[in-house]
Amino acid sequence: MQTISNGFGRGPRGEIVDGWETKRRREPGHDWALIRLGAAGIITGIDVDTSFFTGNFPTTCRIEACGVEGYQSPKALQSSDTEWIEIVTRSPLKGDAHNRFDVSDRRRFTHVRLSAFPDGGISRVRLWGEVDPAARRTAGYRWFNALPGGQAAAVLADAGVPADLARSVVSARPLRDEGSAKQYQALQP
Template sequence: MADTYAVPERQEDFASEVDLASRWLGGSVLAASDESFGEKENLLVPTPAAFVPGNYGHRGEIVDGWETKRRREPGHDWVLVRLGAAGTITAVDVDTSFFTGNFPATCRIEACGVEGYPSPRELQDAEVEWIEIVPRSALKGDGHNRFDVSDGRRFTHVRLSAFPDGGIARLRVFGRVVIDPRTIDGITIDLASQDHGGQVVTSSDGFYTSASMLNRPDKARNMGDGWETRRRRDGGPDHALFRLAMRGTIRKIEIDTAHFKYNASAEVALFGANTETMPAADAPEWRPLLARTRLQPDTRHVFEAADAFPCSFVRLDAFPDGGISRVRLWGEVVPSERKAAGYRWFNALPSKQALAVLAEAGAADEAARRIANARPMSPDAGIIADPTLAKLAKMLEGSNGEFS
């Protein structure tokens, strides 16, 4: 490595999951059967639920969650959520915080994968393939109800059913982003973004706010919406380690200290590693991407990368400590990764969505069924030969560096 300073031991580790439904990623509550006491949009508020007893409005006590009226007829309540980033779901948290005598007795969670931007009415059509990912299960009140999910398909929407009625504070849909290759223009993307599947794996410190916010796709709203560490007395640095969404060559580095006016990092240095697994923070595999460089408070900085080489991981060192709102790592995905991402996406599609994709690509019904049933396909073997599928093959394999 170019620098000889000591890198701190890892202190703050993160799960390999992101909240696919988060408003930070653009998740939305599309519709609900009822929201008499608590608005459905509360379910996806990024912050934990809060409640002030005795605070009443025209509809009763004001709650921080989704709460329906008491049912006096058969049936159950439900809510439809569009994920901000489609992906494979690993767990769901049905959070009933502060709902003690008014939470649902049980819940069920289903998911679907669909093309385009369907309306709530279209999503509830009988033709939509809703797949149960959490069977009807008992809920406890005033707490987190986490349900692990083993289905490996890629989903775009979820439906939460509450039996028979009641209140739920928050809904978190944890998983891993599976990027749609049609959304990549083949030129330059933010390789670190959560929107594409990038992840902050660990950081040296998250005393005030977590480094996991650094790669959110939006802009920071205030100083609490960024990474801030405690004050170091040993000269630093603090560090954060990123797993890129896909292996790529970084061209530009964006470091934004927005809202950090008196506590921004004074300097940063960045290093990249082209490895299958994340190297230790002080491993020799790290190569310089940006030499130690001065920062200004409350400023968006854009720097040219010092060298162009494929990276799968990036380490950011912040001197002497951390006060940074966002990090963007702009670059091109390497061709082999583009191809792998295309096949990963196609293999993970639910069957009806795969058939819709094949039909759009020009496949006849029989050929579409044959190809969909032949999944998973290997990038090494290539797509099944069919002269009508040139468009799909180009999309999956990134021909000429493009997906479309």
């Protein structure tokens, strides 16, 4: 597995490339990447985009998914304790193209593992689906708690929350999903 920070890097000839390009593989095996979803949910479609890779793209790919809670390390995700479910069987890819796949498994997932056979370049991986309502709430709390105080108060004011109540809510952070209704009720005048 390669660690990719932003998807940009130097290609084999020193040029800047946009995407993930693996080294040429001479021995058996394949390369793969772990992707943590922005929020847990049901995946309905995937696009393995090989745009601009006309000669050096993987000939096939396989996509698996898992549903784990918390922020697991890559090592933990690779352990035998993690159940990976194949959501796209090993399928052919075309170069310089959007390779789209439908996903019929309706389980809740948090991560995907893209395997590229045998090697080559992938520009982007896009996933479509439905965000789990609890995961959406958790993401909202995480976002609100991370805002600077003034910006958090402005968000609440824009939503019609009175200024004194907004200040109380902001000072009570970090808010959590569990018991947030009680927190809010306790702050009401």
